[in-house]
Amino acid sequence: MKYLFPIIIGLCILISCGTEPSPLYTLNTSVNGEGQIGYSVGYTEKIIISSGEEQFDKEESVTLTAIPDSGWIFSSWQGDASGYDLTTTITINDEKFVRAVFNKSPNLKFEYNIHSSIPDDYETAIKDIISNLEIIAPVNEYVGRFGPLITGVAVYSWLQDKVDYPYSNEIGRTEQCICGEVGGKLVMSLMQEEQWLSETNIHRFALIAHEYFHVYQLSLSRDFMSSMWMVEGQAATIEALYLREFFNDSDYIENFINNVDYVKAIENIETYEEYESAYDSFGKYGDITIFMNLVLTKILQSNGLNEIASFKLVFNTFWLERNGDGNWKTDFKTTFGLDVYTFYQTLNQYIDDPLAVLPSNQIELSSFLELSK
Numbered sequence: 001m002k003y004l005f006p007i008i009i010g011l012c013i014l015i016s017c018g019t020e021p022s023p024l025y026t027l028n029t030s031v032n033g034e035g036q037i038g039y040s041v042g043y044t045e046k047i048i049i050s051s052g053e054e055q056f057d058k059e060e061s062v063t064l065t066a067i068p069d070s071g072w073i074f075s076s077w078q079g080d081a082s083g084y085d086l087t088t089t090i091t092i093n094d095e096k097f098v099r100a101v102f103n104k105s106p107n108l109k110f111e112y113n114i115h116s117s118i119p120d121d122y123e124t125a126i127k128d129i130i131s132n133l134e135i136i137a138p139v140n141e142y143v144g145r146f147g148p149l150i151t152g153v154a155v156y157s158w159l160q161d162k163v164d165y166p167y168s169n170e171i172g173r174t175e176q177c178i179c180g181e182v183g184g185k186l187v188m189s190l191m192q193e194e195q196w197l198s199e200t201n202i203h204r205f206a207l208i209a210h211e212y213f214h215v216y217q218l219s220l221s222r223d224f225m226s227s228m229w230m231v232e233g234q235a236a237t238i239e240a241l242y243l244r245e246f247f248n249d250s251d252y253i254e255n256f257i258n259n260v261d262y263v264k265a266i267e268n269i270e271t272y273e274e275y276e277s278a279y280d281s282f283g284k285y286g287d288i289t290i291f292m293n294l295v296l297t298k299i300l301q302s303n304g305l306n307e308i309a310s311f312k313l314v315f316n317t318f319w320l321e322r323n324g325d326g327n328w329k330t331d332f333k334t335t336f337g338l339d340v341y342t343f344y345q346t347l348n349q350y351i352d353d354p355l356a357v358l359p360s361n362q363i364e365l366s367s368f369l370e371l372s373k
């Protein structure tokens with residue numbers, strides 16, 4: 001009996017020596033331009049930034065993610081990986097070398113076509129808000145989903161009471177939207193009416209931030225704009241946060257949150273995925289899309305992220321992840337480590353006190369919209 005103890009220890013050492021996983025192959029990574037390479041292994045959703053040299057077990061399947069720095073865009077993979085998608089997977093069956101190439105991306109240039117029917121103070125507001133957002137949330141040139149290089153944004157505004165679609169030859173009978181592109185420039189159409197320009201209607205400013213954020217989403221995702229509740233819910237959240245931060249108006253976002261029939265909206269939650277059915281549901285149950293995006297930031301925080309990091313993941317990283325041909329639900333799971341349907345079920349936990357999903361006053365747009373590492 002007195003020899004049993006050392007024997008057990010001896011056995012343990014032998015067994016652990018035999019089964020200890022030993023790294024067999026090295027993956028070397030490097031970068032051209034400015035950006036980083038992240039990696040994840042197996043089913044783990046967590047992306048670890050590569051230090052340049054990582055060791056993996058033989059036959060390990062490693063997912064690499066290109067993470068461009070601010071003002072840079074991912075171009076391609078080289079070495080033992082190839083392709084143009086932000087993520088790529090390689091099997092470590094030998095020593096491997098992978099390089100991510102990033103190119104400097106110029107900012108989109110804004111040009112203005114403001115009709116003389118627009119009052120001077122609103123023309124100034126359009127230019128001021130866009131210039132401000134160009135600093136807070138820079139938007140870069142990108143190659144669109146259907147091929148064309150987008151180099152700028154042509155902004156159009158006119159007073160519909162005074163003049164009937166004066167730019168229809170150039171941009172069609174557009175109203176308030178980012179409506180396609182003309183000659184490599186996105187069209188931002190800001191049709192106005194006198195009643196909307198009254199001093200009490202602060203939506204006239206919110207609209208500009210809203211449409212600007214669509215440009216931001218387009219630039220990051222290269223045009224992969226779905227689902228509806230993320231595209232529109234986030235643009236509406238940004239317009240509301242813009243008013244809170246720069247116009248000292250907190251009521252605007254609270255009104256959004258207070259005017260929803262949450263039980264009915266959640267029963268019909270999938271109708272908020274597509275534009276056609278969503279607008280129908282807006283009329284019947286209210287606009288739950290802002291609440292949804294804010295709940296998502298809360299769930300990410302309860303999983304350990306700080307508030308700014310959670311906003312960055314929802315309003316920025318998700319659109320970068322869309323930059324490919326993936327299904328939005330797959331991109332959702334990849335970005336947030338959460339299944340969309342599981343997410344929908346958790347919405348119910350927040351409806352007793354919906355205003356509690358509002359971000360803290362520490363949240364400033366620049367803290368999560370500027371592209372950074």
Ligand SMILES: [Zn+2]
Nearest residue numbers: 210214232235
């Ligand atoms: Zn919109």
